[in-house]
Amino acid sequence: MRKFSTKEIYDNKDYLTLFSKQYTNVCETRARIIELNANLNLPKGTEHFITDIHGENEAFEHVLRNCSGSIRRKVTETIGDKVNEEELNTIITLIYYPVKKLKLLSIEDKLNKEWYKDTLKYLIEILANVSSKSTREQVRRNIDKNYVNIIEELLFKNDEDEKRALYFENIFDTIIDTNASEDFIVKICRSIRTLNLDHLHIIGDIYDRGRGAHKAMDIISNHYSVDIQWGNHDVVWMGANYGNEACIANVIRICLRYGNIETLRDGYGIGILPLSLFASATYKNSSKEDLKEFFPRLSDEDPDIDETLMAKMHKAMTIIQFKLETQIIKKHPEYLMDNRDMLSKCDFDKGTIIIDDIEYELNTKDFPTIDKDDVSKLTEEEEKIIKTLKHSFISSEKLSEHIDTLLTKGSMYLTYNKNLLFHGCIPLNEDGSFKEVRVGEEYYKGKELMDKMEYHLRSSITSDNKDTSYFWYLWCSPNSPLFGKSKMATFERYFINDKETHKETYLSYFTKSNEEEVAIDILGEFGLHDSYSRIINGHVPIKLKAGQTPIKANGRLLLIDGGYSKAYRDVTGIAGFTLTYNSYGMNLITHHPFNNVDYAIKHEIDIRSEHRFLYDNDKRILVKDTDKAKDIKKEIYYLEMLLTAYQKGIIKRT
Structure with a gap:
């Protein structure tokens, strides 16, 4: 623990006095310091990158619910050796869409006490797996308050403790006998999805073309991070x-x-x-x-x-x-x-x-x-x-709410965990x-x-x-980093038959940033000098079937617009790219066209996706290696100062 002089404490006394309202004595302060230091050594949570949704809300929601396939991997890893393929797909679909899937299973007369008990046990195992990178406090915060004590009991049970086996079996039986099974399942599935994903990045162009931009904005506006x-x-x-x-x-x-x-x-x-x-x-x-x-x-x-x-x-x-x-x-x-x-x-x-x-x-x-x-x-x-x-x-209240989300949660660019995120480009000379x-x-x-x-x-x-x-x-404007083309040839496309006039030329960024040296210069301009730093943006559909690749500049630039919009699919040959970034590394996912949610639920068919590791980290990334650590370390610093102030009697204990 750091040592603080009396002068340092008095210089910060006003702030420490306010801090003492939350941590009122030595024990509380010590406990929080211990907790925060432990948090720094947890594995980094999963980030999910999605761009160019263009109103395709069903495909967007499905990719978000399955976290670009990471839910499926977690489920397979947890119970893949305990169930057959059909049962596995049912559990996975249930996690994605619990309310709709339960309704369909009820119509098909597949719900009974044995199914409920097996399913609840499987879901608890899966929840325990996805919550392994979280503190107990984080887990509790993401479990329905009505069931938090019961679920926590089940999460941290010891399967080798035969003396308590009957106790846990009785919990499952009582859940079923009180007709709480379906509500439990819905709430557990929601917790699995929430704890599986630490943070979501939307890299622009939510609107236009598809019909569900307002529905996509509802999801984004209500997202927890x-x-x-x-x-x-x-x-x-x-x-x-x-x-x-x-x-x-x-x-x-x-x-x-x-x-x-x-x-x-x-x-x-x-x-x-x-x-x-x-x-x-x-x-x-x-x-x-x-x-x-x-x-x-x-x-x-x-x-x-x-x-x-x-x-x-x-x-x-x-x-x-x-x-x-x-x-x-x-x-x-x-x-x-x-x-x-x-x-x-x-x-x-x-x-x-x-x-x-x-x-x-x-x-x-x-x-x-x-x-x-x-x-x-x-x-x-x-x-x-x-x-x-x-x-x-x-005067549209709903539109104003959504635009307020864009303003409060949005920006021209973002640096986050050593990566640079923006939608279109950085204006460059030739x-x-x-x-x-x-x-x-x-x-x-x-x-x-x-x-x-x-x-x-x-x-x-x-x-x-x-x-x-x-x-x-x-x-x-051609000078807009959000557009970055020579012109928006709207007039020409409508009123001139000569297609030469329709051409919209991408400006220098889209050619020069393919060079590793230029990409590194751009990253450096934003203070990012780490060898793992990447530029991540969208805006330009990648024509995969024409041999184009989203990986540019020797891996320093990731251009992940693969054509969520149906209007682009004939050109791209796919239905979008996404990225996930967890404690092991960064994963590029290629998605194929998605039918619709009802079809997926009924036939238990996921979006067909292909995964490619862009790089594995030399060592597993921990929270202390991320941007979150800055705030945690700052809180620890002032907590240690508060603890010293309590011990010296400068701040009175309540």
């Missing part, structure tokens, strides 16, 4: 909730593009009836050719909807979006986005557009709401629609050096740039003169 690194699809929803009209238009356009009105209507209570009426009237004479690029990308499971009406709404909102974006570009010349003022480049009489001194033909002349003398001017009807939508986005980007009136680069951008974003919604345009800038 999570952080989020913003993606550009998240930040555009953040801007929409704070009333930025261009962000609102982008959000609605993307929902219409993917036939996804469920997130708007059912998730957040945002009605689009006024848009529907306006689009029907405005584009009543539009031909299918005029609307061909606006028909939604619907999958086979989509409900029966009026695709033509949705195409009209889609086009109407797209034109509104371009008008609003032009207004931002003109208001903020410092954004350097004049090249994306697409409407001003058009000759609507000729039906052409000039891009980089080349004239292209537009694929339609159907622009009934464009004022050729002021292309960014909204019509009176468009003004009313965007005003109504803005009110809906701002030679791999850090690129200077303007924020406000000054230029910044590297870590300072990321910090300043986050500060600028947060201050834009808290200052008296709110200007939420920065959300839109981070959504689509």
Whole structure:
């Protein structure tokens, strides 16, 4: 134990006095010091990394519930030699979805006293295994308070103690006889999942494309230990909730593009009836050719909807979006986005557009709401629609709750246990050096740039003169670390047939960071110099079937966007990558397409996944080797000072 001078104690007396309210005497203080020192020598808990969910809530929830296969490994390790394969799969599925699986087993008439007793015993064994890296206090905290004493008795029983065997058998019998079995099973399964995972990292792009972003956000918002690194699809929803009209238009356009009105209507209570009426009237004479690029990308499971009406709404909102974006570009010349003022480049009489001194033909002349003398001017009807939508986005309680989660648990980047996490990129020059980007009136680069951008974003919604345009800038600017492409070619994809104009080139980061030296420089910029440090990000779908790999820069960069979104699966050939990082090392998991939860529960079929150890640690990582140790060691330091203060009589014992 450290020795403290009387001066040191008096210098910290105010703090120690407050600390003494929690640890009121020598015994309590000593006990806490012993406990914390012991905690430092526990194995590091499991971290789980997931990125680019893109509204695929069922696949996300399943991967989260099975912790990318680690639950299956724990169950197999614990009871694999005691049960057959069918029984093993039932137990595993039960742990993932206890309420639904119990209901199905009841319908199939498979529940009886023998099944309940065997299952409860197996689950207790599994819980004991997954809790082996936790203190008893942590275990108690993660067990239902109504059953904590009983479960703790069962967890720490000695199977060799024959004298108490009848005692434990009686506990199981009483659980069953009092009809508490199913409630016990549900609560134990929840504890297994919770204790198996120490911390969850969501590395951006929760929103858009899939229909369940609001459901995914419910899970994330209620998670016990999570952080989020913003993606550009998240930040555009953040801007929409704070009333930025261009962000609102982008959000609605993307929902219409993917036939996804469920997130708007059912998730957040945002009605689009006024848009529907306006689009029907405005584009009543539009031909299918005029609307061909606006028909939604619907999958086979989509409900029966009026695709033509949705195409009209889609086009109407797209034109509104371009008008609003032009207004931002003109208001903020410092954004350097004049090249994306697409409407001003058009000759609507000729039906052409000039891009980089080349004239292209537009694929339609159907622009009934464009004022050729002021292309960014909204019509009176468009003004009313965007005003109504803005009110809906701002006043949606559920959306505001979810955006608050993104703000309180999210950031531009995170350093955590010697790894650097961000969604998109760090702006780089062509030679791999850090690129200077303007924020406000000054230029910044590297870590300072990321910090300043986050500060600028947060201050834009808290200052008296709110200007939420920065959300839109981070959504689509080439200088945005959340985007990192030469352009967002939305206009070109809709209105120009020449596919050369559709190309969005990834900027220097995505080529230079493949070089180990550049990746090490980036890590060093954020204070990470350990040989095990990694950059972990998403944003760019890895085309596995084309031979691409998520492991870059000799293993210093892990790009784990493998295509959760169904829209990407034809390109990637898989349904996402995830990472787990435990006391033994880091594990890369490749996931194959997931059918749906009900199918998985009924047929006891997990997501098919392939595991690859990226590296094994030279020695097992303990809590004292992690970021958590900083707080624990700081608490020990002041506890030891408090103990000395008690012993010297400087702080009175209560």
